[in-house]
Amino acid sequence: MKQTDVAIIGGGINGGSTGLELAKNGLNVSIIDKNLICRGASGVNAGTLTMHMTRAQLIPYAKKGWELWMNTSEWLSKEIDVEKKNGLCLAFTENEEKLLIERSKIRNEYGADISIISKKEAQRIDPNINSSIKCAAFCEMDGYVSANQTGSAYSKALKENNVKILENYDVSEIDYDKNKYVIIFKNGEKLIASSLILATGVNLEKTLKLLQINIKIKCLPQQLIVSERMPTIMDTVITVANGKLSLKQFNNGTVLIGGGWPGVGNIEDNYTETKPENLIGNMMLACHAIPRLKSSRVARVWLGLEAETDDAMPIIGEIPNYENAYVIGSIHSGYTSGPYMGKLLAKKILGKNIDLSLFDIKRFL
Amino acid sequence: MINNKKYDVIVIGAGPSGVSSAVNCAKKGLKVLIVDLNSNSGGQIYRAPPKTYKSISKKLEENEIQKKLSEEIKKFKIETAYNHTVWQVSPGFKVNAFNETSTIQWQSKSLIIATGTYEKIIPFEGWTIPGVIGLAACTVILKAHHFIPSKKIILAGNGPLLMLVAYYVIKFGGKIDAIIDTSSKKDWIKSTFSLMTNPKNFRDGIKWVFKIFLNRIPVYSNSTIEKAFEVDEGINVKIRNLKTGKAKNIISETIAIGHGLIPSTDITRLLRAEHIYDEQKGGWIAKVDRFLRSSVNGVYLAGDGAGISGALAASDKGLLASWALLYDEKIISQKDFNQNTYKILKKLDKYEVFAKAISQLNFTPKKLIENIDNNTVICRCEDVTKSEILTAVDRGARDINQIKSWTRLGMGPCQGRTCQYAVSKIVAEYLNCEIDNLGYLTGRSPIRPVPLDKVLGDFDYEKITKVEAAPL
Numbered sequence: 001m002k003q004t005d006v007a008i009i010g011g012g013i014n015g016g017s018t019g020l021e022l023a024k025n026g027l028n029v030s031i032i033d034k035n036l037i038c039r040g041a042s043g044v045n046a047g048t049l050t051m052h053m054t055r056a057q058l059i060p061y062a063k064k065g066w067e068l069w070m071n072t073s074e075w076l077s078k079e080i081d082v083e084k085k086n087g088l089c090l091a092f093t094e095n096e097e098k099l100l101i102e103r104s105k106i107r108n109e110y111g112a113d114i115s116i117i118s119k120k121e122a123q124r125i126d127p128n129i130n131s132s133i134k135c136a137a138f139c140e141m142d143g144y145v146s147a148n149q150t151g152s153a154y155s156k157a158l159k160e161n162n163v164k165i166l167e168n169y170d171v172s173e174i175d176y177d178k179n180k181y182v183i184i185f186k187n188g189e190k191l192i193a194s195s196l197i198l199a200t201g202v203n204l205e206k207t208l209k210l211l212q213i214n215i216k217i218k219c220l221p222q223q224l225i226v227s228e229r230m231p232t233i234m235d236t237v238i239t240v241a242n243g244k245l246s247l248k249q250f251n252n253g254t255v256l257i258g259g260g261w262p263g264v265g266n267i268e269d270n271y272t273e274t275k276p277e278n279l280i281g282n283m284m285l286a287c288h289a290i291p292r293l294k295s296s297r298v299a300r301v302w303l304g305l306e307a308e309t310d311d312a313m314p315i316i317g318e319i320p321n322y323e324n325a326y327v328i329g330s331i332h333s334g335y336t337s338g339p340y341m342g343k344l345l346a347k348k349i350l351g352k353n354i355d356l357s358l359f360d361i362k363r364f365l
Numbered sequence: 366m367i368n369n370k371k372y373d374v375i376v377i378g379a380g381p382s383g384v385s386s387a388v389n390c391a392k393k394g395l396k397v398l399i400v401d402l403n404s405n406s407g408g409q410i411y412r413a414p415p416k417t418y419k420s421i422s423k424k425l426e427e428n429e430i431q432k433k434l435s436e437e438i439k440k441f442k443i444e445t446a447y448n449h450t451v452w453q454v455s456p457g458f459k460v461n462a463f464n465e466t467s468t469i470q471w472q473s474k475s476l477i478i479a480t481g482t483y484e485k486i487i488p489f490e491g492w493t494i495p496g497v498i499g500l501a502a503c504t505v506i507l508k509a510h511h512f513i514p515s516k517k518i519i520l521a522g523n524g525p526l527l528m529l530v531a532y533y534v535i536k537f538g539g540k541i542d543a544i545i546d547t548s549s550k551k552d553w554i555k556s557t558f559s560l561m562t563n564p565k566n567f568r569d570g571i572k573w574v575f576k577i578f579l580n581r582i583p584v585y586s587n588s589t590i591e592k593a594f595e596v597d598e599g600i601n602v603k604i605r606n607l608k609t610g611k612a613k614n615i616i617s618e619t620i621a622i623g624h625g626l627i628p629s630t631d632i633t634r635l636l637r638a639e640h641i642y643d644e645q646k647g648g649w650i651a652k653v654d655r656f657l658r659s660s661v662n663g664v665y666l667a668g669d670g671a672g673i674s675g676a677l678a679a680s681d682k683g684l685l686a687s688w689a690l691l692y693d694e695k696i697i698s699q700k701d702f703n704q705n706t707y708k709i710l711k712k713l714d715k716y717e718v719f720a721k722a723i724s725q726l727n728f729t730p731k732k733l734i735e736n737i738d739n740n741t742v743i744c745r746c747e748d749v750t751k752s753e754i755l756t757a758v759d760r761g762a763r764d765i766n767q768i769k770s771w772t773r774l775g776m777g778p779c780q781g782r783t784c785q786y787a788v789s790k791i792v793a794e795y796l797n798c799e800i801d802n803l804g805y806l807t808g809r810s811p812i813r814p815v816p817l818d819k820v821l822g823d824f825d826y827e828k829i830t831k832v833e834a835a836p837l
C-alpha cells in the first residue's frame with residue numbers, strides 16, 4: 001500500500017498551491033485528481049485578477065494573491081503568462097454612478113486602492129471605452145493570467161518539488177483509522193496518509209460527505225466567450241458597476257468576455273451547455289463597454305463550474321472531529337486569491353499561527 | 366432576431382444525403398427545414414456555380430446533378446435556409462444560425478445531420494505558405510468556378526481525389542508538374558477489384574487515370590512533400606520517397622494537397638453524442654446504429670458524418686436515416702420500415718467494399734507522421750508546432766483536451782478541425798498508444814466564428830437583460 005505524509009484530494013489552484021507550499025517545506029505530498037490536474041475551474045476560468053469584483057471581506061487576500069501572481073517566476077514557473085493592467089469599472093447611468101461610489105468606498109475600507117475618476121480621466125487611461133459613461137472606478141491592481149496554462153505550470157512546479165500527482169484517481173471512500181487516513185479509490189488501489197486536505201472545488205459537498213460532513217455547496221455553471229484575434233482594441237481590464245462583466249484583451253489579440261453569466265451544467269456527469277440568451281446579454285454588455293468589439297467574431301464559448309457556499313464565503317481550515325484533516329475551497333475570485341489561500345493553509349498545517357476563523361466550516365454545521 | 370419557427374425535422378446540410386432525407390420526410394408529410402451555408406443545394410460534391418455565372422458554357426455532370434436536387438426540394442415544398450451558417454445546436458432541439466444580416470433560431474423535434482466531411486491534410490514544413498491549398502478545396506474551385514488555381518501545379522497526398530483533380534486541371538488547360546502519392550502503384554492495383562464493385566465510380570476513375578497517362582504526368586509513388594518554400598520562380602518543392610529515402614526538388618506555382626477526408630462531427634460533439642475512433646471511416650465519428658441513429662435521441666446522421674462512404678452511398682444513407690426517423694416518430698409501421706431499409710442496407714454493404722478500398726488508398730503511413738519536422742506548425746490557427754505539442758506530452762499531458770489547454774492548439778477559429786487528426790497521430794505515435802486513449806476535442810459553440818454585429822444587431826443599453834452582480 002502506498003504511503004504519503006499529506007494526501008490532497010483535488011488538483012486545482014487550491015489543492016495545487018497548498019501542496020506546493022507543503023512540499024517546499026519538506027513534506028511528502030501526493031495530489032489526487034479524479035480527472036486531470038487543473039482541468040476544473042482552475043484551468044478554464046477567466047483569469048481576471050481584479051479588485052472591482054472581489055467580495056469586500058476577501059480584498060486583503062485577493063491583494064496578496066495578486067502580488068503572488070505578479071511574480072510567478074519566484075514560486076511557480078516562468079511559463080505562465082501574467083499581465084499587469086489597469087482596471088476600470090464603468091458606470092453608464094446615474095444610478096450606477098451612485099452604486100459604484102458606494103461599493104468602491106466599502107472595498108476601500110477593506111484595503112483596495114480604488115479611486116473614482118471622471119469620464120475624461122477614464123478616457124485618457126483607455127480611449128477605447130464607451131464615451132457615454134458617467135464615471136469610472138480606477139484601480140492599478142488589476143490584470144490577468146492565461147488560465148489555460150495553469151495545469152502546465154503547476155504540474156511542472158509540483159513535479160520539481162517531488163509532489164506525486166495521481167491523475168484519473170477517483171476517491172470512493174476515506175477511512176479514518178488510528179490517526180491515519182486510508183483513501184480507497186474506485187480502481188481498488190489505496191493510499192495511506194497522515195494528513196488529508198480536501199480541495200475538490202465544486203465537488204466539495206460530495207467529498208465532505210465521505211467524512212460524514214454535510215454542507216451545501218452550490219454549483220454555478222458559468223460561460224466564457226472568446227473572440228478571434230483582432231488588432232488592439234483595449235488596454236485595461238474592464239468591469240461594470242451594475243451586472244456581470246469582465247473584459248480584457250490578451251497579447252495574442254483575442255478578447256475574453258466573462259463576468260459570470262450562467263449557463264447550464266451539473267456536477268453529476270460534468271455536463272455543461274451554453275445558454276444562448278445569456279451569451280447575447282454578456283456580449284451586449286461587452287460591446288456597450290468597448291464599442292469596437294462589435295467588429296469581432298466569436299471564436300469559442302466554454303463553461304466552467306464554480307463552487308459557492310450559502311454565504312458565498314470560502315471554507316478553509318480544519319475539519320471538525322478529525323485530526324489533521326483540512327478543507328479549502330469555494331473562494332470568490334478564487335483564482336486570484338488561490339495561491340495565497342493555499343499558502344496560508346499550508347502555513348497553518350506547518351504549525352504557524354494563522355487565523356482562518358472567517359472561513360471556518362463550523363459556521364455551516 | 367429570434368424567430369423560433371418550429372419544424373418536425375431540421376436537416377443540416379444540403380448535399381445529396383441531406384436532400385434525400387429531407388425529401389423523404391417531406392413526402393411523409395413532415396414539416397422540414399433544410400439549412401446550408403452555401404447558396405444552393407449540392408453540398409461539396411455537386412457544388413453549384415454561383416448564380417451570377419451565366420456564361421458557363423460546358424456544364425459538368427456534377428452541375429447537372431445539382432440541378433436535380435434543387436428541383437426535388439422545390440417539388441416537395443421543403444423550406445430552405447441557404448446562406449445560413451449554423452453556429453450552435455442545443456438539446457431540445459434549438460438550432461441557431463446566422464446569415465449576412467442577422468441570426469435566427471429554429472426549433473425542431475428531430476435533427477438530421479448531413480454536414481459531410483472536410484479535408485485531411487498531414488502538415489509538412491511550408492504547408493502554411495501562400496500557394497498551398499487543399500486538394501478538396503481545389504475540387505471546389507474547379508467544379509463550381511471552372512478555373513484552375515495556377516497554370517502550373519503539383520498535386521500531392523493520396524487517394525482518388527488526386528486523380529479527379531488531375532483530370533479537371535488538364536481539362537481546364539493547366540499543367541501538372543507532378544503527382545506525389547504516398548501510396549504505391551501496387552496499392553492501386555490491389556484495390557482495383559474492390560473499386561470495381563462501384564462501376565460508375567470505377568469508370569470515372571479509369572477515365573481520370575487515362576487522361577493522366579496520356580498527358581504523361583510524372584507520378585511519384587510512395588512519396589511525399591517534405592518541404593516547400595517560396596523562391597523567385599515559384600515554390601520549391603522537396604519530394605521524398607518514403608521507401609528509398611531519395612529526395613528531389615521541383616519548382617511549381619501551387620500545391621494542392623490532401624490525404625483524404627474527415628467526417629464532420631462539430632454538431633454531434635456539441636450535443637455530447639458518443640463518438641468512436643475508426644481509422645477506416647475517417648477518424649473520430651459519431652457512434653450510430655445500423656440505421657444511423659446517434660446516441661442522442663432524435664439525432665440522425667446522414668451521409669458521411671458517421672463514416673465516409675462516398676457520394677453514391679450518400680443519398681441512400683440519407684434515406685436510411687430518414688426511415689429510422691419516420692419509424693421512431695411512429696409515422697411508418699415496423700413492416701414498412703423493414704421493407705424500406707432492407708434494400709438500402711444491402712446496397713450500402715456493397716458501397717462499403719468500395720469505401721474500404723478508397724480508405725486504404727488514403728492510408729496514412731507511419732513514416733509520414735514520423736517525418737514531420739519538429740518545427741513544423743501543426744495548428745495553423747494558433748501557430749503550435751510539433752515540438753510544442755511534444756513538450757506538453759513530456760510534461761504529462763495525455764488527453765487531447767489537456768494538450769489543447771496547455772498549448773492552445775485547436776483554440777482558434779477552426780476549433781481543431783484542421784489539426785485534430787494530425788495531432789492525434791503525432792501524439793499516439795510518440796507515446797506508442799491508441800488514438801482512442803487520447804480522446805477527442807470537446808465540442809464548443811460556436812462551430813463557426815460568429816460575427817458579433819450580426820448576433821447583436823442594434824440594441825439599447827437599457828434593454829440588455831442583466832444578471833445581478835455577485836454580492837459585495
Ligand SMILES: Cc1cc2nc3c(=O)[nH]c(=O)nc-3n(C[C@H](O)[C@H](O)[C@H](O)COP(=O)(O)OP(=O)(O)OC[C@H]3O[C@@H](n4cnc5c(N)ncnc54)[C@H](O)[C@@H]3O)c2cc1C
Binds near residue numbers: 223224
Ligand atoms: C467560468 C469561470 C470563470 C472564473 N473566472 C475567474 C476570474 O476571472 N478570476 C478569479 O479570481 N476567479 C475566477 N473563477 C473562480 C476560480 O476559477 C475558482 O475559484 C478556482 O479555480 C477554484 O479552484 P479549486 O482548486 O477550488 O477548484 P478546481 O479548480 O475546480 O479543482 C478541483 C479539482 O478537484 C478534482 N476533484 C473533484 N472531485 C474529486 C474526487 N472525488 N477525487 C479526486 N479529485 C476530485 C477536480 O477534478 C478538480 O480538478 C472563475 C470560475 C469559473 C467557473
